[in-house]
Amino acid sequence: MSSESPRPTFTELGVAVEITDALAALGITHTFAIQEYTLPIALDGHDLIGQARTGMGKTYGFGVPLLDRVFDSADVAEIDGTPRALVIVPTRELAVQVGNDLERAATNLPLKIFTFYGGTPYEEQIDALKVGVDIVVGTPGRLLDLYKRGALQLDQVAILVLDEADEMLDLGFLPDIEKLMSALTHKHQTMLFSATMPGPILTLARSFLHKPVHIRAETADSAATHKTTRQVVFQAHQMDKEAITARILQAKNRGKTIIFARTKRTAAQVAEDLAARGFSVGSVHGDMGQPAREKSLNAFRSGKIDILVATDVAARGIDIDDVTHVINFQTPDDPMTYVHRIGRTGRAGHDGIAVTLVGYDEVLKWSAIDNELELGQPNPPQWFSTSPELYEALDIPEGASERVGPAQKVLGGSIPRSNPRRSRDRS
The missing domain is CATH 3.40.50.300 (P-loop containing nucleotide triphosphate hydrolases)
Incomplete structure (x- = not known):
């Protein structure tokens, strides 16, 4: 200040x-x-x-x-x-x-x-x-x-x-x-x-x-989300989400970015996909030990990597002021999870962009979030990785492709093995 x-x-x-x-x-x-x-x-x-x-x-x-x-x-x-x-x-x-x-x-x-x-x-x-x-x-x-x-x-x-x-x-x-x-x-x-x-x-x-x-520190009727965060919401086909995410990550003035997934498996898969496309990415999910989690978080804080893929539980408490973008790869389960996710950007007076990819099977879930938080976007448009509206809304260069360089290794570990005894995948 x-x-x-x-x-x-x-x-x-x-x-x-x-x-x-x-x-x-x-x-x-x-x-x-x-x-x-x-x-x-x-x-x-x-x-x-x-x-x-x-x-x-x-x-x-x-x-x-x-x-x-x-x-x-x-x-x-x-x-x-x-x-x-x-x-x-x-x-x-x-x-x-x-x-x-x-x-x-x-x-x-x-x-x-x-x-x-x-x-x-x-x-x-x-x-x-x-x-x-x-x-x-x-x-x-x-x-x-x-x-x-x-x-x-x-x-x-x-x-x-x-x-x-x-x-x-x-x-x-x-x-x-x-x-x-x-x-x-x-x-x-x-x-x-x-x-x-x-x-x-x-x-x-x-x-x-x-x-x-x-x-x-705010008025009783103030919005649940930061005024400094611009929210971009659209419907995305499940098979196109990774290609869309790769293009968003090439937006002009993009800095540190957190990508949220609901499950550990999806978080790990998204991280591996982005690394294969040449992005510098780390992962934080519940199957990782504490030393590996801290290694990923410290690399993200220091700028060694500028993309972190995380589950909700694993990402709670990530307190970094210079996150420019948050991407909801999967629509969160409830309004407060949405608030906490996008609260990772637009912090301490900085501007931020929160992008939510609403799957076709997630529209009802998004409508509930939109209604509760009064966001005014109950019926988000359908965009694809090639849609001009996507490029315009997020300031993505025309030449953005699905791959930015040679494949890299994910910082934070590989895809966790599924455990048939566990019915919930929350962390």
Whole structure:
């Protein structure tokens, strides 16, 4: 943001100079709306509910006051190696992202931050807790396991954060969260952040938060999707979707792109097809181990690859601001999945394009999404990989072909084997 921004700076809101200096080194000086509204309340130690869509700056909305209070607040005990703050997030990927963001903002602070999640050995995590951790970031299942083992102490936690609470509800983590929250029987501050506020999350807030201030960084009637995201929707024949996708990937000014598929098998197949056409592509799906997932995500973040094919569960928590395009290779199952998918682009003020390929057998599913979100596109047109309308809508050069170079290898693994015992393919 420029110095002429109407939003106040972190300095003007009273954030410690050690933190504002670290943020300034990252090019961050002015707040986003959710940060402007939450910081004064959070810095005073009040409970709050922060409601804003993904990509609106929630991490520093809670992360900056959390760091400030743990570092230098009279009502938070001096750090001694037992956790003073606990941040609970729904997925491994988001845990890593939040942990990294907090580390960057805490560069000038004497605080130890550690990220805990499943799929990795316990030993390293238990050893870290023995040495001392001031701020814990983690997923519900692993945090609860560590607490039950006696490795994670919660009796000195002064600040509790629940991030993406609605996602944790969707993933079935609510019982684990309630157990963790019930373990904090002493006085503490709780901040709950969520894009939506379904009934069970409201009940959770009423049960565990003390007179919370409810902050919305948007008006009550604002759209569910970012205004900075242009949505292009059309019907596509199943046999033509890969050729269409190959042409979309040659659009002018296309940068990092996430392609969503409903199933692991489709995600892997699409990735292999695009790699065979010469594209630099990685895959993230549930059959991959954590090291392989992180390798793909890190390559995508760094720009080593600029296309990531992902399933919905695997992609939750991918928090990258410079994604220019999202492609729904398959129509999502429900409106909120659509919102979360296309929320990966058009983030933090950037422009983005979300393309949805509606299969002929997916028209009813799309109509339900369109009706719920009031998108005004109940009957999308039928386009093919050769349709002039496709080229015009997405600024694809006339010479775009189905292949851009020699075949490449997919970063992230091959097609997973089908398992006849499993009736659902969700991750």
